Amino acid sequence: QKEVEQDPGPLSVPEGAIVSLNCTYSNSAFQYFMWYRQYSRKGPELLMYTYSSGNKEDGRFTAQVDKSSKYISLFIRDSQPSDSATYLCAMSDPGNYQLIWGAGTKLIIKP
Amino acid sequence: DGGITQSPKYLFRKEGQNVTLSCEQNLNHDAMYWYRQDPGQGLRLIYYSQIVNDFQKGDIAEGYSVSREKKESFPLTVTSAQKNPTAFYLCASSIVTGATNEKLFFGSGTQLSVL
DSSP states (O other), X not given: OOSEEOOOOOEEEETTOOEEEEEEEOOTTOOEEEEEEEOTTSOOEEEEEEESSEEEEETTXXXXXXXXXXXXXXXXXXXXXXXXXXXXXXXXETTEEEEEEOOOXXXXXXX | OOOEEEEOSEEEEOTTOOEEEEEEEOSOOSEEEEEEEOTTSOOEEEEEEEETTEEEEOTTOTTEEEOOSBTTBOOEEEOTTOSOOOXXXXXXXXXXXXXXXXXXXXXXXXXXXXX
């Protein structure tokens, strides 16, 4: 079993829809949770960074962490075609800065 | 503009050949990393370096080598011992403040293929 599970998709939704992307994990020591966005054949860029549990909002993006369920989510409101990309989750525990990555979910927003 | 520059964008390797991927950053970051990305898999760490003249193996270091002679540069050599080198290679950097889990900044990647 992988430490971090992420559905690879593709997930295809119409423009304007609310998108929900998710990762599950098995290591209860994880405290740092990140979402990166990667356009095709480009390097990932950090979207959201969350420590421990709770929600964090930045514009159209909301990151949610549920440590009791070992489940993290990224919500995208009013989705745009420019949001079409692969979304990677990554996480780590204190004292171990090596990130553990999900496989990435490919998101397609249809105009 | 500050950032990370990887070159070349595409690289082809012949049987038995060593090839070197370049990574340069002008962000004044102390730490640099090399990741390998294969379709359908998460990023896997090859090597990382937190300071000049020092580096550590990641999860999949076999068949790869690195050097860190300058703060700005962290080249990766894919040796002939790496039997399955076809992949997308990503270089990243981060600030080292003593805290863990620093945010990573990535280059645009190099696609390596075998002829």
